[in-house]
Amino acid sequence: MTSSSITPIVEMNNIHKSFFHVHVLKGVSFNLYPGEVHALMGENGAGKSTLIKILTGIYRKDEGSVIYKGKEVEFKNPKEAERAGISIIHQELNNIPYLSIAENFFLGKEETIKRTPLIKSKQMIEKTEEALKNLGIHLDPKRLMMDCSVGEQQMVEIARAVTQKSEVIIMDEPTAALTDREIESLFSVIEDLKRRGVAIVYISHRMEEIFRICDRITVLRDGQSIDTKNIQETNFEEIVKLMVGRELGERFPKRTTTPGEIRLKVQNLDVGDHIKGIQFDVRKGEILGVAGLMGAGRTEIMEGLFGAKKGAKGVLYLDGKQIPIKNPETSIKHGIAFVTEDRKGEGLVLDLSVRENLTLPNFKKVSSIGFMKKKKEEKFTDEMIEKLRIKTSGREQVVKSLSGGNQQKVVVGKWLGIEPKVLILDEPTRGVDVGAKKEIYDIMNELTEQGVSIIMISSELPEILGMSDRIMVIHEGKITAILNRKEATQENIMVAATGG
Template structure:
């Protein structure tokens, strides 16, 4: 008997039908992957299960009992914990305070919090995940990947009977992913049901027992992992064949666009030198914490450098702010779309046109016609799924939010494009669309730097690959006869 069974679930927002009679179930001791393109209703279905949204129709049973949760706390009391794709970390609290938020351990009824006891217990759960994180550290000072680990540890600390994991590995390194998989296998043996939402096919076929697919708000079917294939699942998800995962590249690489020499920020990265040319995609690989993002932030003027020189079109320049970088024709798509890439309370239209507002204005007033034409072209080009361009961007699915970030910078027609985890949380169909746009931009002479933790993506899209380990460049490889093992060897400090 399934631990959780959802039947005939319907949900509409503003007369827009998001879920149309969806069935879903998960059994104790199994991992059921919930898959579908961005905007197909996966997160909405889970929010209904956990009481964040009210369903319009259908039934939900948990352990044989029909339930109707009105708040996530009610679901959590029944052992159902949702680890969201967008992190719910409070940056000004410690790791331990985040883990026990709402469940603080106090001395009797005094309200005094047992800080030491909470820190000790938090440390135990973090160590189960193989992470040496100080429970007394401020959560906001940690990387996105470590913040994700805190969320997972928090869920484990509630003795959950069902874990819902929405893109749990999006910001994790390969080593951390393997640690997480070990934990998942242990939880399965203990009878915990796991609902696993991810767009990473390799992960799905490694860790899951079944795959349940949604398309356009409808339930398409469930397949046993051992009885299906990558191509069959993709076809179920998109209703069409999408061909090879990575589009073929036939781009002529031109003159040097960007070169850095001896770039150094003390304690973060040291003596970094590389170049990228017009029409080239330079992939940046390395483990989390290696300094990849920090190097890109320094080039874009977000971080100050202690030494080194940046050359644009072979001319030395000083970039002291992102505004200056943009004026030089650079664009930076950040990995943290919610914190740094978008203004969530603004509409899709406002986010897409924000960097180009000056060019769209005449005598201080935005030209509405020009603005609407730009927005329409970007929405169509990127296949952004939104009821209208006036929707608040926070109401979009994670993948569609990422497309808005992408579109915002495409509107600037940059010469140099830095992409930090560009397909994080993006479905297989949308990934292909982003890859095709990258190829299109490269064909137009744009120099692209792509930081990615997905080695198949690095290998599938890069002309050359730069590997970073502990703030130093350990290898720059031409992407011919390169494999994942060679990259990982360099990423861990060995010889490539």
């Protein structure tokens, strides 16, 4: 497949790109062969997204050449690249929430009755349903996109790209919001695409996936292409070292805290029509992992106890005292913080600075008699930047220009400022590179040493197993198991997650 007798379908040679005198890509080279899955890896900020945006016409390169199917090209925009046969599935979802799945599926490519502007709605719905079923997705095409989970929306995007008959498909963190079952469906589709000669650029921070599905790996670091390896000739440790430029040590830090007395007790929690009678507790200094398949109700349960779900009711005890389930403000006042899985949609105000985002829920900390105090605000911001090792040009840097891992640290930092007793983390390392993941795990360990109780929802079983003191498994709105470290195996979790 990658022998010299086969011509690459894509060749990117000596690509340079700068933004405002910052050299982002410094002579990156990358090639892709028909029928291969080629992983593009590197820490957040290494230059992966910039390289892909140059290939698909979002950015113009400063130097170098892009050769597609033997001819030098420079696409003016993504539509032009798509027409030429290059599709991209973005990590950040690109859909219109108030339109149906079918309407989003055919967006910009609506089928109309001959010589009229009338849309063939029935045919579009049928074709969308068929495309989804081919991926093992059973969703009603008439359902509004806003009523779909993040994972369901991602699967719609994947199905849309696959049905465009592209010769090159770029998948940017395609499994970040998917369940294990959906990931298996996607991998089957990828194998089928490979057999048909489709070339795939696969961007992911999940090492297990890379070594399972990819043929080659190209590693970027600090805007340079460091090395390209055949998957059979490398291993996890070597790739991590290439990515971060150093040995990373243990993937998951050892848990050094012994959980203490019960910090939070949840009794008879009802959330909506499908989640009834939820009961569990979390101890002081404990990490309680929450596992389950997509749509099981993990996030809804936590939003319910946090007061972010209308009509949620139940009994909460914090340090032995009953507290009301009312709204997020009440929960925050009592010391419960919630880091959402949707950092860009709900966790951050992207156009504001690092300082402004960090101080948003911490007004009391940085003010005096109702007035914001600049020195207090700057001191608090600088302490958080240092404590969480946020890589930023300064406290005034706009948050949307940070890498994914550093954005996630800002979200965590917002809530650490309130000095929570209970910290709920929903998919804390989604879309975060291996180096930043390790730093977030270290922060979690430090917090539990200080007595903070952490509830961690995660779809990554290695993360659940590596970081949790106990694991609570959810299936269809019910707790099917609470496992201690000795009982917790991948098999036991999956049995409970599927209702066994």
